[in-house]
Amino acid sequence: MLAVVPVATPAELDRFIRLPMRLNAGDPNYIAPLLMERREALTPKTNPFFAHAEVQLWLATRDGRDVGRISAQIDHLMPDNLGRAGHFGMIAAEDDPEVFAALFATAEAWLRARGRDRALGPFNLSINEEVGLLVDGFDSPPMVLMGHDPPYAGERIEALGYRKTQDLYAYMADNTRDAPEGVLKRVRRGPPEGVVLRELDMSRYDEEVRTLTQILNDAWSDNWGFTPTTEAETAQLAKSLRPVIDKRLAFFAEIDGETAGFIVFLPNINEAIRDLNGRLFPFGWAKLLWRLKVTGLKTARCPLMGVRKKFSRTPRGVLLPFLLMHAGASATRRLGYDRAELSWILEDNRAMNHILQAAGAEVYKTYRIYEKSLA
Template sequence: MDARGGIAIVPVTTPDELDRFVRLPMRLNRHDPNYIAPLLMERREALSPKTNPFFAHAEVQLWLAVRDGRDVGRISAQIDALMPQAMGRAGHFGMIAAEDDPAVFAALFAAAEGWLRDRGRDRALGPFNLSINEEVGLLVDGHDTPPMVMMGHDPAYVGGRIEALGYAKARDVYAYLADTTHDLPDRILNRIRRGPPEGVVVRELDMSRYEEEVRDLTQILNDAWADNWGFTPTTEAETAQLAKALKPVIDRRLTWFAEIDGEPAGFIVFLPNVNEAIRDLDGKLLPFGWAKLLWRLKVKGLKTARVPLMGVRRKFAATARGTLLPFLLMDAGASAARRLGYQRAELSWILEDNRAMNHILQAAGAEVYKTYRIYEKALG
């Protein structure tokens, strides 16, 4: 335990401390009408080495800030062994949540930076919760709407507190919002209505070979995103965990693959926005949360979805047939979403300097409605 100015920094080592770590943002954000408490069970699993394969290739430490016996903040620090060499000797921070007090933020970041520095890191990047393939960045614009599934929501004061500690913008990532009740713009539809080019097939997810489909999806993802800033490939264990986690909520009618000459070449996933269904559950599935969740997902239906994953293999991306795949996939997914009663879809997250993807989404009529910021700081 480290104490700074009456604030004790407590490493999380016990199940009770982990539970406090998970619950803290719920208390801090209880007066924010747009905050949605995540499912406590899911958060505990995401932060446990027993259930999250990320821990197999990363070192992670969590801390609580405690003052006068009360939890007032939290933070994580992590080092991912699979982080690309181009990122140098950077380490990550994440899971930041704290009362609006500069002393609390200073104590938390001092602990995280010291831990990273002791392990040879010369730069801190974040927030990553926990990896770049999960929740990324701090919400800096778009606080007036609730987050969609697997996206963060932070109080407006947090960015200023982080910047006051010497952090500066490394990258912004965008969340786009699209109206699924309307067709794609005519200039896109005119290309699509000619039909897929010869050798191109667009099809739904085949649930009878679900695990194989998820492996194909991951291979395409790792290839398509390989040149993106900071991208870390998904491992086989993470693929298996992803398949297990998504199976209860994924809808085959909202997941589409594109094949070129019989080879999986691209995909898109429209994921039902589970946050819409859990908004009033306060993170709990017991005693009646499960029934409410299942009824809202399967009977009442949802109005919003999120596209967390989309990609086209690089060898096809610049070809005549490959450049059409994103639009064919978006049209197939959006058309299915419209038939199922979905009204809006978030496409996220997109790096600000990913010109190709930003151009595709803007051409499809989507607009940026949230911005998340990744910060960095040199560690002396």
């Protein structure tokens, strides 16, 4: 007997969070997220996303055993250019067509009943969090705040009538190699007159994060599916990043005294929690701190970079992505990071794809956003 039941209790939420850990136990590249972090992300009291969105979670069970999960969301801040679309996400299931069909039928019915005419996803839970289904690059573990899915998931989803709407690229940069000569020529001259690069100022941390968010909301506003980050989400972002952010890996660019752009690299915490099985207690905290502070990490991820639109097409503004990336690459190399992921980048963001390729980075993972008409 296969049943799909809504998640309604803390115990059911705990089962929902833990299910992928069991399903992916045999995958050497799967990394269990920290259970504490997942509970906060899926709880309305601790995730501001719920303030402007409707969310429902489900578990699929068979003979008393959990065999799959899915979510459905309606983000009321979603841009009008996506029409009356709803989102699905958090998909994880055994390799069974019946389970996938039951989960998606339930999520689609929920979205349809609320007037949605399209389903987009996966979004876990919003476009500003973990996005897309892994469709290429299964042979390596995911970086911090990125997903990892089994190869069969895409095939099962496509069999239900879903088609690609966007691919997202994750680039890998090898910090042990110099950037291409063309890029080095640009940055060796240093910043143009009136342009200053500086590190994140931790003494003004909250203000710095607010500035970062303002630039992000402006710079990314024309991107497909972009949804602005709210003030409450900015505060939550500042709180969640503070324990892991390193001011030496975050840079702002100023033009004539005005903050014009930024870049942030994060230590790849996944490298440090790989064998913790999602638990920080009783000894996980000690292992995590030891790896962060003593043995160090070898990989980092750049999840955020942006330049204000008013500067992006000016002679000095065009140079900012190269200057910021060079500053970040130099810092990560100096601090012992051998490789850095730059992600995610929409496939139709030609400018950013060109910049990363020119800098010598290579696509090593592809994540896919699917779409299906619910009419």
